Amino acid sequence: MARKRLAQDVYAVILVGGKGKRLRPLSTDSRPKAFLSVTGNKKTMFKTTVDRIRRIIPAKNILVVANKRHSGLVRKDFPDIKGANLILEPVSRNTAPAVALAAFRLKDTSGDAPMVVAPTDQYIIDEKRYLIAIRRGVEFLGKNKNALVTIGVKPTFPDTGLGYIKVHSPQAMDHNIYKVEEFVEKPDLEAAGRYVDSGFYLWNTGVFIFRTNAILKAFSKLAPVICRRLEGIALGAEKRYAKLPNISMDYAIMEKADNVYCVKGAYGWKDMGSFESIKEILRMESKARLT
Secondary structure, three states: OOOOOOOOOEEEEEEEEEHHHHOOOOOOOOHHHHHHHOOOOOOOOOHHHHHHHHOOOHHHHEEEEEEEEHHHHHHOOOOOHHHEEEEEOOOOOOHHOOOOOOOOHHHHHOOOOEEEEEEEEEEOOOOHHHHHHHHHHHHHHOOOOOOEEEEEEEOOOOOOOOOOOEEOOOOOOOEEEEEEEEEEOOOOOHHHHHHHHHHOEEEEEEEEEHHHHOOOHHHHHHOOOHHHOOOOOOOHHHHHHHHHOOOOHHHHHOOOOOOOOEEEEEEEEEEEEOOOOOOOHHHHHHHHHHH
């Protein structure tokens, strides 16, 4: 099921703007974490993400948002990228401006297209199930064009370094789709333990799925400064772009919107944003090779 391509009008947006401050000095300004090879497959996080999403979305439908100084690194790992699909930020301004920038680009070229936004710092254990979760989210948009969809996974332990998604009910409303009640940032250990036990909370993976009209409408309503400054902006306008808020998608849009839904993924997931998580992944891979 997961190997079957999605509809021709579905696009992927891969974000590679993270600086990886928790991975310093391994991650640097000239080679941020997306372009590091830290697991057994020897591929960079970015290339792993591209190869994974290409199983269901063709290269011509994949956009990449990156800082202009990293364009060479993007092209090295993704030589098939179309020139117009590489969106280069003059300066990095977190995930909200990056997503809005990609949405405006897609709106101009492809109309009200579904877009799957994927970060690069994720370790996916079962890629087939991961792609199935994306497919569920895209299918949901067919019946709910204004929905803002994210993907969460069931927490396996009370992690205080991750964000959580609280769903309205532990019972799915439609094929593992849940209505989102709220987003919760990195809790303390006691709260995280309650979240795991409750059944109402999922780990926030930072994957988003929506149509361009829906997300641009959300930006216009909930983050109008970003919307006004980006609409029609020339990417060369560095000073204007630098004045954009440095804010994440969760803070700018998802935590404020009332039309947010979550696909519950069952694919095994690890955040790769810290040395601790990478060490755990390497231990998992080593154990798997020995069994």
